[in-house]
Amino acid sequence: MTNAGHRLLWTIVALLLVAGGAAALAAGNGTLPGADPQAALLNAGLLDRWRTATPWSTLAAAVGGVLLALAGHRLLAREVRRPAGSLRGTLSHPGRRPGRTRLATDVLTDALVRDLTANPEVRRARVVLTGEPPRPDVWIRVDLTADAATAGVREHVRAAVRRFAATTDCQPAHLDVTARIEPGQP
Template sequence: MTNAAHRLLWTVIALLLVAGGAVALAASLGTLPGVDPAAALLSADVVDRWRTAAPWSTLAVAVVGALFALAGQRLLARELRGPGGTLRGTLSHPGRRPGRTRLPADVLTDALVRDLSGNPGVRRARVVLTGPAPHPDVWIRVDLTADAPAAGVREHVHAAVRRFAATTHCQPAHLDVTARIEPAPQ
């Protein structure tokens, strides 16, 4: 659900609870037309029917209550999970059998950064993935040491991108690599 859908859901729940409370208050104060504030909440006919269906009526109410409690618990757990638990960007692939594989984009970029940083000539690496899953755009920035051999680093970056493509089954539609060489210490 989107944030707007969650806000709408909580607004509807709040309005239903407020409306129920207002009706109960109006009935108890005698301001609701056709309702006697001194009358019993349940009529004798309703009480007799409840007693006639004795074990099943109690079981039905318990089951409905458990379903409402489960729905409330799931809704509350989703709300409390917050933005840290949500998947912002995902890479989704259809499988050979029914189903899909979904991976958070952060996991994929972190893996590629670790792979790129494995070369001793790479001091830091940064990766950004954009675009659709089968052919994402890959933006890479590597900060190199002053003594890093350019050809070796270039081959290392291309090998890391090939491993990424083989692992994720995604061929980058656009690959942009920026290399910055840090100055040698004096």
């Protein structure tokens, strides 16, 4: 699901919850037309049906609650995972001759991390690839030493990305680099 799809889904869930809460509040305060604030929220017919189906109605409510909780857990777990659209599995390029070249994306990101950390001023690096293989988005985070020369590191990152693009035949559609400098004596 795309980022726009996730935003739309969470907006719909939020609006449904707000609408339900507002309706219950309006009914409880007596501002809902035709609702008595002293009466039960459910009408007498529904309450009678609930009571006649006593063991099964409670079980149905419990099962419904568990299913809603599982759906919420699954939705939340998908949100917490790595960025949507991350390249997983293999990166495949059609060749000039019949056949394809396939590379595991973890191998590509690990190679770019090794290339970035080859500079002694870069302590750690993290790379995430998202989007489609011919023009992926590349997200890089580098942690620099306190005495790192930012101009030199910038050129090192540019050169590493150029080597990555030449090696994989994937020109990044979007490149986002975040640099963090470790605290210490500059």
